[in-house]
Amino acid sequence: MTRPLLLSGGRVIDPRRDFDEPADVLIQDGKIAAVKAGLGAPDGALVRDVRGHVVAPGLVDVHVHLREPGNEDVETIATGARAAAAGGFSAVCAMPNTDPVTDNQAAVGFIVRQSARAGLTRVYPIGAISVGQRGERLSEFGEMVGAGAVAVSDDGRPVVSSHLMRTALEYARTFEIPVADHCEEATLASGGVMHEGLVSTRLGLKGIPAAAEEIMVQRDILLAELTGGHVHLCHVSTRGSVELIRRAKQRGIRVTAEVTPHHLTLTDHACETYDTHAKMNPPLREAADVAALRQALKDGVIDCVASDHAPHAYDAKEAAFDDAPFGIIGLETAFGVVHTELVLNGVLTLPELIARMSSAPAAAFHLPGGTLQPGAVADVVVLDTATRWSVNPATLLSRSRNTPFAGRTLTGRAALTLVGGTIVHEVEAAPGR
């Protein structure tokens, strides 16, 4: 029996209930017990004075790479969960492109156990669509879901075979899980290392045209329509994709989509110095794409923000652009980046951002959390939306340092993260506050 916890005096935002007012939040037995102004602290309760802060459902990231098993030197489930907690996330979904691939119930169970052992942010496994992510034969969705998988994906690799994608969408319906796809037409993207455009021409780097993504987005939408299955489109990066998704949603097709903080804030100009921390897949696009992605996130055409946290060893990125791996870390900077660039610039309201980082991703992947409704699991974040902080890769909790936001000054960070009512991250209050 843990002590009750009272979060006292914050601005409580619960997008799912359209709730945004000053209130106290009482947490008991791992659940939200009450949300109301003027709640007294029960006997023996811990009290946190969160005046001036925002209390919201814990953030949810449906797309991270935690590298365990196989690449524990760049991240583990425990270090990734630690970084996630510091970033305000109470739940993350781990992609299956581990080594070996998470494509069976034993591998899924391993991730569940490692997550429980870490006792920090919840790590939900995503199982592979195909055995070994080889794009040939379906993995055992049923057994993986039984062991704790919440979705399937071959992320890191696109599903080349349209037949396989079709069967995955059909088969996944039994288990009511989304099929998450990394949309990339392989023959068009082959050998590409950045967005195809003026910058790639100047740099002499092979480009990946926007059409490489859009062809597969449209294919997946058509297959979702054909099958009635739920397709989740990973890390959407182009304005063309946005239009395709907008039309699909208008037609009632079961499609959800995510966008990363970096695609919302950076363009291919970040590659100009051959900075390998600007090398990611999909690549950073153009200013018009960034504008369309921002509008789509506001409109709900894109459901959620996901970090695509992709740790790499520092020396792997210390290479010529062609030779460096794709991907950047993002768990600890996601909220700060999007809050600074979109909320403070008036693109999104704070409740909208919280919806896109909490209730919406939780709903898309049918996860608990994402709400402060009394009775719900007490996955909660207290957001300090005023503090300015500088991104110093050396002090990040992730085991890797590969961030393009190094040296950036961000406004807003998680002050306190709760998972099932337990404090998994807390910034010590500045003296005198």
Added chain:
Amino acid sequence: MTAPLGKDLVGLERLSPDQIRLILDTAEPFKEVSERPIKKVPALRGKTIVNLFFEASTRTRISFEFAEKRLSADTVNVTASGSAVQKGETLVDTARNLEAMRIDMVVIRHPSSGAAAFLGNRIRSNVVSAGDGKHEHPTQALLDLLTIRDKHGKIAGLKVCLVGDVLHSRVARSNIWGLSKLGAEVGVCGPDTLVPRSIEELGVCRFRRIEEAIEWADVLNVLRLQLERMEMGFIPSVREYYRVFGVTLERLEKAPRALTIMHPGPMNRGVEIDSRVADGPHSVILDQVTNGVAVRMAVLYLLAGGRPELADAAKRGAE
């Protein structure tokens, strides 16, 4: 004194017109060195230069080596095959190991775009790009500029068209920057499969037919068509390429003026260029090669801290 070109030469995009003119002017006195019976001046005596070639190269490597030797530098050649690179050593480790042997300059040719700048940002020695991926090949463009200036007495106002595989060409990119900065009009001509869509945003005219390019231009710089491009599906066949885009005598005869013909080499005779054109009276292809040594001497001299006004004097020193 600050170095007039900065520490490294990795491309022409970031050079000013004055810096480019300085290199060309500095090359002038060095041309004569190669015409002497004893082709050597002491300008870089005691300097150690490593020629680090991760890609096959004959002309460029030999040209750099002659430039270095004629300036009295000590040189070492490292090629990717048969070195630690083949054993999996990273570029940055190779560079650090070379620098630990206390060298002064690295001339690097690398298949990855940006590799020269990458190296330059990580070692104290001067770095000269001898071509990085599809990015830039600055000394090639400089020798092209010098050759055009020799032939026409000027660069500003001339119309220079790059013909062929612009997409994969570092020579094309460096030429576009160099020519535009010195006031030439630049054209590109080739099939759309081999010319990037965004090229016009760099301020160049685009031609889809070789006949139109020939009618427009004063100078044609004919790029090498890498034969593997055909296997990669960019063009259907070499035969058809020559038929549609080949720089032939018949096509040139219809031009309103005699065009100067350039080629960075190595040539595919009968693919991108007609032998009669390559060997014809308006070809300056071998002058390009000769100028290559002088331009590279100028670049090495300036990067090593040589004072431009002393280049003329420097070449006398030893005698």
